[in-house]
Amino acid sequence: MQEHLKLTEEKKNEWARKVDSYVRSIPDFPEKGIIFRDITTVTQNPEGLQTAIDALEAHVEWLKDEIDVVVGLESRGFIFGMPVARDLHKGFVPIRKKGKLPCETVSQTYDLEYGSAEIEIHTDSIRPGQKVLLVDDLIATGGTIEAGIRLIEKLGGEVVGCLFLIELAGLQGREKLSDYPVESVVIYEGK
Numbered sequence: 001m002q003e004h005l006k007l008t009e010e011k012k013n014e015w016a017r018k019v020d021s022y023v024r025s026i027p028d029f030p031e032k033g034i035i036f037r038d039i040t041t042v043t044q045n046p047e048g049l050q051t052a053i054d055a056l057e058a059h060v061e062w063l064k065d066e067i068d069v070v071v072g073l074e075s076r077g078f079i080f081g082m083p084v085a086r087d088l089h090k091g092f093v094p095i096r097k098k099g100k101l102p103c104e105t106v107s108q109t110y111d112l113e114y115g116s117a118e119i120e121i122h123t124d125s126i127r128p129g130q131k132v133l134l135v136d137d138l139i140a141t142g143g144t145i146e147a148g149i150r151l152i153e154k155l156g157g158e159v160v161g162c163l164f165l166i167e168l169a170g171l172q173g174r175e176k177l178s179d180y181p182v183e184s185v186v187i188y189e190g191k
Contacts, residue, residue: 004060015055016186019165020046023058025185026182032106036191038164039137043079052165052185059163059183060133064088068130071095073148074119080165081135090133093125095148106154112148119144121151128156138166139184140191142173 007015021043024038042048060067068094071093072081079096085092098107098118105120110164110187132152134147140164150158167174167184170191 002060003094006059007061012185015058018051019048019055020186023166026089035188037138037168037188038154039076039165043166048060051134052088055191056080056084056135056163056165057087059185060084060088060161063123063129063133063161063181066131069093069126069157070133070135071126071148073134073144074100077135077138080137082182083132084135084163091171093121093140095119095121095151106151108147109148110143110153112143115180117144119147119151121155126152126155130157131160132157134159134162136162136164139164139173139182140168142171145173146176149177153166170179 008086009127022042024041026036029036031075042052045094067088067090069083069091070085072078073095074097082092096119098120101120101122106117106123107120109116109118111147134145134148139145145162152159161183164184165186167187167190169187
């Protein structure tokens with residue numbers, strides 16, 4: 001890894017401030033005591049969207065030569081993963097909810113607060129040994145991204161990084177990813 005190309009804390013803080021200025025925080029949604037971080041105010045604003053994509057790319061600049069393909073998780077991982085893949089000159093692969101992909105798939109279940117969910121990826125989308133950057137809009141408890149990692153590894157891919165626009169540090173999702181490089185643009189200490 002080219003550690004020397006990682007962003008300084010000062011630069012990370014600068015990107016975080018810029019992106020945070022576009023995020024709408026909604027108190028007591030979906031329940032009392034929760035602050036919902038709304039990214040629609042980021043994506044609906046041309047400058048906000050450009051700032052978010054630039055910030056994500058800056059956070060993985062040090063990793064770009066190690067990435068073969070970018071994988072985005074349904075659905076907001078598509079919003080940010082696709083332009084990152086394009087700008088890095090990499091392919092893009094979607095991970096979808098069960099039943100949405102038309103060809104042969106491999107699936108992975110994961111736990112939700114109330115129940116479970118299942119995601120899938122086409123079996124021919126990742127070749128053994130390919131180095132993968134996983135992208136999603138937000139990491140909370142880490143269950144979805146952990147399931148995405150398992151899918152990549154089932155196909156023989158190697159996850160070289162996980163990239164998020166927002167991290168809810170109070171939910172400790174990063175702990176599930178301790179074996180992988182994790183980059184988040186804006187980190188909120190709460191839940």
